[in-house]
Amino acid sequence: MLKQNDKILMLVFALLVLTGPIILAPFGAGYPDLLQRFAIFGILAVGYNILFGLTGYLSFGHAAFLGVGSYSTVWMFKLLTMNIIPGMILAIIMSGLFALLIGFVTLRRSGIYFSILTLAFAQMSYSLAYSVLTPITNGETGLQIRLADARILDPKNDSGSLPSTNLFGLEMNDTWRTTFMGMDLQFNVGFYVCAFILIAAFYVSIRIFRSPFGLILRAVKTNQNRLMYTGINTKPYTLAAFVISGMYAGLAGALLASMDPLAGAERMQWTESGSIVLMVILGGAGTLLGPVLGAGVIKYFEAIFSRINDNVLHEWFDILPGFLETFMVWIIHPFVGKGWSLTLGAVFMIIVIFLPGGLMEGANRINKRFGKKLKRSSADDAKTPAE
Amino acid sequence: MGILEVQNVNKHFGGLHALNNVNLDVKEGSVHAIIGPNGAGKSTFLNCLIGKLAPDTGSVMFQGEPVLGKKPHQINQMGISRVFQTPEIFSDLTVFENVMIPCFAHRDGAFNLNAWRKVKSEADIREQAEQMLLDVNMQDKLHMEAASLSRGDKRRLELAMCLSQNPKLLLLDEPTAGMARADTNATIDLLKHIGETRGITKVIIEHDMHVVFSLADTISVLAQGAIIAEGLPDDIKGHPKVREAYLGEAEV
Numbered sequence: 001m002l003k004q005n006d007k008i009l010m011l012v013f014a015l016l017v018l019t020g021p022i023i024l025a026p027f028g029a030g031y032p033d034l035l036q037r038f039a040i041f042g043i044l045a046v047g048y049n050i051l052f053g054l055t056g057y058l059s060f061g062h063a064a065f066l067g068v069g070s071y072s073t074v075w076m077f078k079l080l081t082m083n084i085i086p087g088m089i090l091a092i093i094m095s096g097l098f099a100l101l102i103g104f105v106t107l108r109r110s111g112i113y114f115s116i117l118t119l120a121f122a123q124m125s126y127s128l129a130y131s132v133l134t135p136i137t138n139g140e141t142g143l144q145i146r147l148a149d150a151r152i153l154d155p156k157n158d159s160g161s162l163p164s165t166n167l168f169g170l171e172m173n174d175t176w177r178t179t180f181m182g183m184d185l186q187f188n189v190g191f192y193v194c195a196f197i198l199i200a201a202f203y204v205s206i207r208i209f210r211s212p213f214g215l216i217l218r219a220v221k222t223n224q225n226r227l228m229y230t231g232i233n234t235k236p237y238t239l240a241a242f243v244i245s246g247m248y249a250g251l252a253g254a255l256l257a258s259m260d261p262l263a264g265a266e267r268m269q270w271t272e273s274g275s276i277v278l279m280v281i282l283g284g285a286g287t288l289l290g291p292v293l294g295a296g297v298i299k300y301f302e303a304i305f306s307r308i309n310d311n312v313l314h315e316w317f318d319i320l321p322g323f324l325e326t327f328m329v330w331i332i333h334p335f336v337g338k339g340w341s342l343t344l345g346a347v348f349m350i351i352v353i354f355l356p357g358g359l360m361e362g363a364n365r366i367n368k369r370f371g372k373k374l375k376r377s378s379a380d381d382a383k384t385p386a387e
Numbered sequence: 388m389g390i391l392e393v394q395n396v397n398k399h400f401g402g403l404h405a406l407n408n409v410n411l412d413v414k415e416g417s418v419h420a421i422i423g424p425n426g427a428g429k430s431t432f433l434n435c436l437i438g439k440l441a442p443d444t445g446s447v448m449f450q451g452e453p454v455l456g457k458k459p460h461q462i463n464q465m466g467i468s469r470v471f472q473t474p475e476i477f478s479d480l481t482v483f484e485n486v487m488i489p490c491f492a493h494r495d496g497a498f499n500l501n502a503w504r505k506v507k508s509e510a511d512i513r514e515q516a517e518q519m520l521l522d523v524n525m526q527d528k529l530h531m532e533a534a535s536l537s538r539g540d541k542r543r544l545e546l547a548m549c550l551s552q553n554p555k556l557l558l559l560d561e562p563t564a565g566m567a568r569a570d571t572n573a574t575i576d577l578l579k580h581i582g583e584t585r586g587i588t589k590v591i592i593e594h595d596m597h598v599v600f601s602l603a604d605t606i607s608v609l610a611q612g613a614i615i616a617e618g619l620p621d622d623i624k625g626h627p628k629v630r631e632a633y634l635g636e637a638e639v
Contacts (some may be wrong), residue, residue, distance in 0.1 A: 212491050212509065213502040215480075219488050222479040229437060229475070230489045231463035231552065233497040240500055 006206055009288065013202055017195045025183045029300055032175055032188035033259075037299045039194035040255045043201045045279045045291030047248020050208055051241050052277070053286035056221035057110065060273045061102060061118035064125040065095040065246040067268030069253025071129075071136065074143045074263045081153035082145075082163045084172070084193070084258040088251060095250020096243055103242035107235060110224070122270055129265035142264030165258050167193055172259055190259045197255065198292075201248060206288060208244070217241050218286075249276075282348055284358030293359050298344065305340035312336075390415040390588050391436075391556055396445030398431060398612075405431045406442065407612040413556075418582060418589045420603035422596075422623075424632060428612040429592045430472060433558050436590075437469050438462045449556065460497050466555035470562055474541040476548065478534035482525060485533050485544055486516040486551050493552040519551040523577060539570040546574075550581060559591040563598050575601050600624075608632065 016023065020038065024030045029038075044066065051057055072094040073087030080086050106117040129137040137143055145162060157163050165172045172190035179185070208214045219227050220234055227234050257263050266272075275298060283294025313332055317325040335343045355361045393411035397404070405428045413419045421429050434440040436447060438459040447454040454462055477485050490512045495501065506512075520526050523543045528536065533544060542562060549557055562578070563571040575598055581587055582602075593599045599606065599620070606623045608616040610632035616623060623629055 207505070208502050210505050210507070211502045212487075212495070212504060212506055212512075213500060215484060215506055216488060216491065218480060219477045219484075222477045223475060226475040226477060226548075227488070228459040229463055229469055230548065231460050231492040231497060232488070233458070233460045236498040236500075240502075244502075 041295040044252035051245035054217035061122035063272035065249035066253040069250030070263035073257040091254030099246025284360030308336035423609035468549035468554035
């Protein structure tokens, strides 16, 4: 009965992602930079969800893997080629190894101690990137590409300008623009590269969710004791989940660097790790679609709300009488512009209090109210994969 | 030679001598009951067998192999399964998934990175789990969330999980505690049935004498951490020391 569900979910998801530039244009989010961020942080959240959503291990260190991925990729740009493939491969390998090391140490503890350990590790990586590892990370300035870099696989560059990242000649910042019904649509190569990788990442995550491996990861979350006395060694399972999600983060870091070839230590800061946790919880931990949704919402707030300033607000409330206009602007002012994170915080609190299962729980409730069961909702699927 | 041989096991908790030179010899295929008043050390003893606690001294041999020092999952993979006093199940998963996991553990061992196969395509596991749930009469609750089961059903589910691993030795910690009489009888029948068809050796801790006397082949009586009597059910019934331990020493 539910057999077709995953296929439908996959198709709908792919369609939504690929038509992103059209769907999001009316919301003012149809420009390449933001679309790329949606996709990249979607990948990050999908990967984080494999760890947190399935096993319940709350890691505060995933930004470190993001950073490792970015640095690896930029180094590939400097040494080998501006093609993004070698960079992505190295990023996945390096972040995987790094996750193996960190996971091996931190997974000795669970619950809050695990969170603190990962946090400490991420902060250590951040500080190292800033100080001791300057020869590799270029410290505060961040790692950038230069004209003088070797790039042994690329033909000699005589143009005098920095080469741009590409995928076998397709440049990441190539954009095809068109106008449709008064909307400015931008189809960007970089976005589509990220989008296809996001779809692939999503597919892998569905397979993991539906596999015996995924089942045992979910069992880790609900009762680790029982699992141990059922003859299952939980450590390699949690470690595998940790490494997989670390590799996802590394891939996301690689894409960040591919879209904009520089890597800085601030990408590894713990607040970044925190925002990954927010994305997943906001969307719905343990659901398939939730994390992507959460990542989208947070990046949207970051991009759109932060651009609303007092002038825009005055425009909005132009029709109101003078004193009311000033009053409304005064009320809304702290929530927009530089205060966008205040709005995000408020939204996050409302969702966690009223919809503990995140946006996906909201979607499910709405669907139940209208009498239809949302078959493609992963929250339901996850509970009855047996059918 | 028994399937399980326990020799001189001692366990202290601070000043409390929880297990005092406990010896036990369980014959293959038999049902061995351990009874005793509250706080006698019955659960502590089981915890020592499954690797939850490490005894201070003594040795535990299962089929001639030492158990002590092994990790819980290794002990389980040797063929020892345990039903806990309060049911330990995967409450967020469905009943069916609960039983599938031990089936996977039995087939694939302690770790198997089976991340690309779908659970759906694991026909043998699904069949096994379905059969097991049929055996414990829970086939109509397959897709219920385990947390929403009644207490008796949770116990039955845990029993099904342990049995689906085809253990050689099953440890039962008060398998009928808090059950209604009808459920208790059903559990007794189930355990008897399993005994006959699969020949699983069982060590059972129980307060309910009705259960003990309808199941046990041999009984050990534990009081204040020491085994004070051991024998056939009929011998134990009239044993003066046992009466003393249960009723207090006032009776001279």
